[in-house]
Amino acid sequence: MTLEYSVRIERLAESDGGGDLATVPDLPECMSDGETPEEALENVQEAIISWIETAKEWKMEVSKHPQASAR
Structure with a gap:
């Protein structure tokens, strides 16, 4: 199963x-x-x-319905 997650990219100040x-x-x-x-x-x-991987090891819930659009 492949999940796609939205990623927000922002410029860092110098x-x-x-x-x-x-x-x-x-x-x-x-x-x-x-x-x-x-x-x-x-x-x-x-x-x-x-x-x-870490979330699964710690038995944390991983969103199966991530946001679909890239930002």
Whole structure:
């Protein structure tokens, strides 16, 4: 089964190190960053997998109906 999650990407201020931050609204605290929006999106894919694996280990519920649209 493949689940698709919405990802929000925002530019980080230079004072915060610059680059882009990718967050997943349906998965609390699931995020990653990158030098470009594309890199942040690529990196957050691994964060999503890790988040779901950890949630299953901790017997946490994983949303089976994530938001469908990318932002």
